[in-house]
Amino acid sequence: MSHRKFEHPRCGSLGFLPKKRCRRGRGKIKSFPRDDASRAPHLTGFIGYKAGMTHILRDVDKPGSKLHKKETCEPVTIVECPPMIVVGVVGYVRTPRGLRSLNTVWAEHLSDECKRRFYKNWYKAKKKAFTKYAKKYTDGKKQIDAELAELKKHCCTIRVLAHTQVRKLNLGQKKAHLIEIQVNGGSVEDKVNFAVDLFEKAVTVDSVFQANEMLDTIAITKGRGTEGVVTRWGVTRLPRKTHRGLRKVACVGAWHPARLQWSVARAGQHGFHHRTEINKKVYKIGKAGEEGHGAGTDFDVSTKEITPMGGFPHYGVVKEDYLMIKGGIPGTKKRPITLRRSLLNQTSRSALEEIKLKFIDTSSKFGHGRFQTYDEKLKTYGRTKN
Numbered sequence: 001m002s003h004r005k006f007e008h009p010r011c012g013s014l015g016f017l018p019k020k021r022c023r024r025g026r027g028k029i030k031s032f033p034r035d036d037a038s039r040a041p042h043l044t045g046f047i048g049y050k051a052g053m054t055h056i057l058r059d060v061d062k063p064g065s066k067l068h069k070k071e072t073c074e075p076v077t078i079v080e081c082p083p084m085i086v087v088g089v090v091g092y093v094r095t096p097r098g099l100r101s102l103n104t105v106w107a108e109h110l111s112d113e114c115k116r117r118f119y120k121n122w123y124k125a126k127k128k129a130f131t132k133y134a135k136k137y138t139d140g141k142k143q144i145d146a147e148l149a150e151l152k153k154h155c156c157t158i159r160v161l162a163h164t165q166v167r168k169l170n171l172g173q174k175k176a177h178l179i180e181i182q183v184n185g186g187s188v189e190d191k192v193n194f195a196v197d198l199f200e201k202a203v204t205v206d207s208v209f210q211a212n213e214m215l216d217t218i219a220i221t222k223g224r225g226t227e228g229v230v231t232r233w234g235v236t237r238l239p240r241k242t243h244r245g246l247r248k249v250a251c252v253g254a255w256h257p258a259r260l261q262w263s264v265a266r267a268g269q270h271g272f273h274h275r276t277e278i279n280k281k282v283y284k285i286g287k288a289g290e291e292g293h294g295a296g297t298d299f300d301v302s303t304k305e306i307t308p309m310g311g312f313p314h315y316g317v318v319k320e321d322y323l324m325i326k327g328g329i330p331g332t333k334k335r336p337i338t339l340r341r342s343l344l345n346q347t348s349r350s351a352l353e354e355i356k357l358k359f360i361d362t363s364s365k366f367g368h369g370r371f372q373t374y375d376e377k378l379k380t381y382g383r384t385k386n
Contacts, residue, residue, distance in 0.1 A: 027275075054365070083202035223272030225271070
């Protein structure tokens with residue numbers, strides 16, 4: 001086959017070089033949606049934790065498509081999203097070299113799981129963080145009010161500092177994840193007032209995202225360690241009789257220039273990279289303590305939880321709020337997933353389609369999974385010996 005480089009190009013974009021292990025343990029939002037001053041102030045991001053995957057059945061409503069009015073089976077990911085706590089506000093001013101933070105105003109009280117983020121060793125620390133700062137609230141908040149007035153006067157962008165409540169999940173972790181989330185909508189003064197009103201309050205995921213909405217996921221991919229060029233870049237294996245191995249690049253460059261080109265496929269780190277995936281559709285939002293938290297639908301009226309039988313593998317039971325997102329998302333189970341509102345104006349039929357679920361699978365994800373609930377298993381097997 002001539003012109004093999006076009007028929008089977010090298011897998012893996014050079015735009016993602018260098019393929020190194022990510023320094024952060026969670027995804028960072030590097031671009032926020034465009035601000036619209038005509039709207040009310042609102043948050044544009046959230047953090048959830050990947051629980052696992054299952055599948056759903058639904059009827060497709062897409063006139064003209066071959067699947068119109070037909071049933072389809074689709075994979076979905078469950079992301080558990082306990083409420084986040086707002087603990088600060090940051091103001092940015094515009095400079096010739098981009099945005100620069102002007103000042104940060106913190107709330108009066110910070111929980112221990114948030115303070116743990118500022119320590120390497122919480123056990124040995126004196127735990128004095130923010131004890132002096134909290135005294136600013138004792139003298140009638142004069143200094144705090146002055147700093148907030150400075151943000152309202154000079155800043156063009158306002159972001160809140162919010163942390164997750166990681167203790168509500170069974171992750172074995174006590175240190176919360178802290179993130180900056182931009183406030184969009186309204187004037188700068190409205191944004192600051194909106195952020196200050198949220199101090200020390202819980203923000204739920206349904207106040208940021210809605211069902212049938214498109215969002216973006218930012219996460220660290222699953223780490224795979226050091227891999228060779230065939231796995232890492234998808235280059236073709238050499239013929240069977242090749243001397244000294246065949247899972248290699250045959251020629252890594254010409255005699256001159258007498259150096260290695262940056263674009264040549266080489267072995268090295270594979271996975272644990274920072275990646276953003278756009279246009280993920282929200283199929284469902286489950287609220288803890290409400291009827292909609294379960295996996296029942298209008299067509300499947302059985303009483304069952306969203307957690308499959310035996311729990312999500314390597315995760316456990318989903319008890320808090322959750323998002324059901326179409327398809328897969330980067331990262332392993334238990335990994336923090338940064339969720340961001342879409343940067344684009346969604347106009348496609350897939351984005352605007354209203355989703356009505358007919359069935360959510362809750363069979364065991366260990367093995368073949370014959371039963372949807374424990375009652376169903378009991379009716380089939382009867383009582384068994386302990």
